[in-house]
Amino acid sequence: MAANIGHPLPVGPLIRKLEALGPLTGAAKAALADLPHTIRQFAPHEVVLQQAAQPANIYLLLNGCVFRSTVVIGGERQIMALHVAGAMLNLQNLFLERMDHAISALVPTTVALIPRSEIRKLFDAHPLVAMRLWHETFIEAAIARKWLTGVGRRTAYASIAHFLSEFVARSKAAGMSDGKTCEFPLTQAELGDALGLSVVHVNRTLKKLSRHGLISWNGRSLTIDDWARLNEVADFDPAYLEL
């Protein structure tokens, strides 16, 4: 892998995300942009990092959308998180050798590969950057807890309603939606994998949400027709997203 020294890393989304948590020094931001790296593209459904991989690089999501998943014995899949531009996908590999799950692209996606040693150096020079990323780690943990609660303790109807609410809320925060309509890159099968449901039941439940006038789902785009009632059945409170 040839490092792209001299081509600054497009760290816009990352820095926006980190500065939402607290200020960064100009030097820290410059150091981020100066990180040596390689750019890679992934097609929809392509695997970015395989389960049990031992990556030598940290992957920064520059563009697109990915999800985390594991495969269980029966071949079933559990999706555990979604990420958009600005996310460090495998910061854990600074400390842990192996991926305990896989990361896959949902849409055409661009990633920067940064050597682990460079990240460590940056953290030594700018501990504040490390703190902001640690902060981000805790927010992701909180989202994961919500996810777990949804899977374990909600009916399919409420679970799907919650997922859609959160997705549109996050799209809006990322400037990819007006808060009512947005592109929805998951298939019904993937939605089922995210929530622990069968495709068939996902389909029926979406129909029901649609029939009740809460959402519209035409192909790849999703519209929330009745935020108030959707939030009610979903028990959705956007506060925890820290948007």
Place this chain on the structure above:
Amino acid sequence: MAANIGHPLPVGPLIRKLEALGPLTGAAKAALADLPHTIRQFAPHEVVLQQAAQPANIYLLLNGCVFRSTVVIGGERQIMALHVAGAMLNLQNLFLERMDHAISALVPTTVALIPRSEIRKLFDAHPLVAMRLWHETFIEAAIARKWLTGVGRRTAYASIAHFLSEFVARSKAAGMSDGKTCEFPLTQAELGDALGLSVVHVNRTLKKLSRHGLISWNGRSLTIDDWARLNEVADFDPAYLEL
């Protein structure tokens, strides 16, 4: 709150945990033991930190066992993690103001309350300690992902088998079990809350595991009678616990 300056903090379990991940300097260990703190005791089922609390202190678990949970609309509860001695219970509150979940004691439990500012000072002076704790954060995230997979994609039979396997394995690692028998502090109702199952079904499934000769459950103590078969139905691989 009066800080117990002069009474060293019993950091044995914490340091054992951190040094399992990599060495610490003597100065760092001394700084940990020198942290000002207050000791508090909790009875079984007592709430250590309430959901939505805004704690000014970081809670270090010195002794006992606690769990994390949230309450959903219907009054149902989802348990999301267990912790034993040496765990920093709310390190997230260095960055986030509110608890997004509750922490409760399972058994008689001792906790040290350490002012957030003191932890921050320690991190500034000993960045390596911060790195070890961050490392620990990622391990907990991996455990949470396993938990999620279990709730979403396993039958009750496999899910309970996995939970029991993990519990005994961790007890053994903490020196509280010989690997076959251990105290099991959860009620069947709590086990149900952890796995998203009703009490009734937990009971029946435990009976079935027992009838099949995999475990014995007499009141508060649990025995694994057939590790090989239990691991098989549980699809349990202790590697990810990093023990």
Place this chain on the structure above:
DNA sequence: CGTCTAATTGAAGCATCTCAACATGCGTGG
């Protein structure tokens, strides 16, 4: 135009839930 993936629908089965009753053990007050 044929092929592939995603969405849709029906029918039958089972895992799990709810409701309800009862048993067991333990702590506490009388």
Place this chain on the structure above:
DNA sequence: CCACGCATGTTGAGATGCTTCAATTAGACG
């Protein structure tokens, strides 16, 4: 020391949410 209350565990019966299997339709794309 007994009696009571309360939390936990146990079991039965019936309801249902969700799954599986199977077949069909609708779009997307070379």
